[in-house]
Amino acid sequence: xxxxxxxxxxxxxxxGLTFFGTITASVTHELNNVMGIIEQTAGLLDDLCxxxxxxxxxxxxxxxxxxxxxxxxxxRGVDIxxxxxxxxxxxxxxxxxxxxxxxxxxxxSLAQRFATxxxxxxxxxxxxxxxxxxxxxxxLEQVVFICIxxxxxxxxxxxxVILTSxxxxxxxxxxxxxxxxxxxxxxxxxxELLRALMGLIKGDIELTAEDxxxxxxxxxxxxxxxx
Amino acid sequence: MExxxxxxxxxxxxxxxxxxxxxxxxxxxxxxxxxGPSAIERVKDTFYDxxxxxxxxxxxxxxxxxxxxxxxxxxxxxxxxxxKATLQKAIEAVKLGAYDFMEKPVKxxxxxxxxxxxxxxxxxxxxxxxxxxxxxxxGKKGW
Numbered sequence: 001x002x003x004x005x006x007x008x009x010x011x012x013x014x015x016g017l018t019f020f021g022t023i024t025a026s027v028t029h030e031l032n033n034v035m036g037i038i039e040q041t042a043g044l045l046d047d048l049c050x051x052x053x054x055x056x057x058x059x060x061x062x063x064x065x066x067x068x069x070x071x072x073x074x075x076r077g078v079d080i081x082x083x084x085x086x087x088x089x090x091x092x093x094x095x096x097x098x099x100x101x102x103x104x105x106x107x108x109s110l111a112q113r114f115a116t117x118x119x120x121x122x123x124x125x126x127x128x129x130x131x132x133x134x135x136x137x138x139x140l141e142q143v144v145f146i147c148i149x150x151x152x153x154x155x156x157x158x159x160x161v162i163l164t165s166x167x168x169x170x171x172x173x174x175x176x177x178x179x180x181x182x183x184x185x186x187x188x189x190x191x192e193l194l195r196a197l198m199g200l201i202k203g204d205i206e207l208t209a210e211d212x213x214x215x216x217x218x219x220x221x222x223x224x225x226x227x
Numbered sequence: 228m229e230x231x232x233x234x235x236x237x238x239x240x241x242x243x244x245x246x247x248x249x250x251x252x253x254x255x256x257x258x259x260x261x262x263g264p265s266a267i268e269r270v271k272d273t274f275y276d277x278x279x280x281x282x283x284x285x286x287x288x289x290x291x292x293x294x295x296x297x298x299x300x301x302x303x304x305x306x307x308x309x310x311k312a313t314l315q316k317a318i319e320a321v322k323l324g325a326y327d328f329m330e331k332p333v334k335x336x337x338x339x340x341x342x343x344x345x346x347x348x349x350x351x352x353x354x355x356x357x358x359x360x361x362x363x364x365x366g367k368k369g370w
Contacts (some may be wrong), residue, residue: 025311029283032310033239036331040245043335047252069241116238119285 010196019142026113027084034077041070083109090137100131100165100172100220107141108163111148115161120152122161131165131172134223135201143197143205144174146190147216151178168219171203176216180209231255232274233342236266236292237281237308249335263287267295275303276346277326279338282309282316290320297324302352304345308333
């Protein structure tokens with residue numbers, strides 16, 4: 001538990017579980033879609049076989065096309081499972097050394113459906129430079145995901161959310177930029193949670209607005225043992 | 228199942244493609260759209276026996292789309308087919324007027340049964356409406 005300035009307690013464990021549930025529900029929804037397509041495609045093959053029983057020949061090209069569709073969905077499913085597996089391992093140890101861009105790329109993929117549903121394009125732009133950080137990966141994922149959630153507010157203006165990372169003398173920096181965030185109680189409470197979570201990993205968060213865009217700057221010390 | 232007319236609404240294009248292909252081999256007439264607003268446009272000028280509707284979609288979710296569709300045509304039968312099923316959502320959908328709620332992956336034959344039942348219900352509603360209209364006319368004429 002943590003006590004911020006307004007006296008309300010933040011239950012980090014509960015928030016962590018909610019976050020885990022949100023991601024898992026979204027990923028399993030996507031997997032259900034994949035399974036749904038595979039099931040119907042297999043059914044289509046079966047329909048063609050029934051057609052043969054009634055004297056309708058099967059075209060080889062059609063079979064190739066159907067097989068290609070199945071392979072494409074299997075590849076998609078494998079990719080989704082890999083992403084979920086990567087994410088699930090972020091709770092293995094409270095503090096560990098990891099490659100920051102790999103974690104961010106995975107998170108951008110996991111958050112993609114949330115952005116799509118709000119008609120927002122979410123993009124990760126990462127350089128080849130390796131940013132190794134030692135911190136709590138699960139807390140960092142929560143922080144970045146909340147920033148993405150705030151940034152994917154539907155707007156008529158520039159609806160792109162871009163996530164980048166860079167190395168600075170103070171540590172690794174994650175920049176998230178997107179359309180303006182509405183000023184309401186939900187935003188306030190999320191900002192409070194962000195500050196508290198960043199405090200746990202001894203990191204820093206700055207929020208600035210410029211030219212109808214908002215900028216989250218998260219600084220993670222290269223070695224940050226959780227308090 | 229000839230003479231059945233179905234609208235598929237799902238942002239998973241590959242899913243609507245394969246489902247439409249299977250339904251068409253059974254003689255059904257199928258239209259597919261990827262968003263709620265496109266479904267609303269289709270229902271304005273076409274009478275469908277059933278609309279198979281996804282729950283989570285960009286632009287407009289399934290529940291909101293259903294409300295618009297029922298406003299345009301109160302007889303249209305809506306079957307939710309979603310990968311994001313919860314009991315709470317299913318109850319909400321049915322309370323608001325959905326014919327039924329199914330979860331992906333779905334058995335094709337079960338889906339066809341639901342479409343068949345939905346068409347029967349639509350015909351019953353249409354029959355009742357017609358009966359009431361005739362009664363009203365006869366009443367006005369004092370017969």
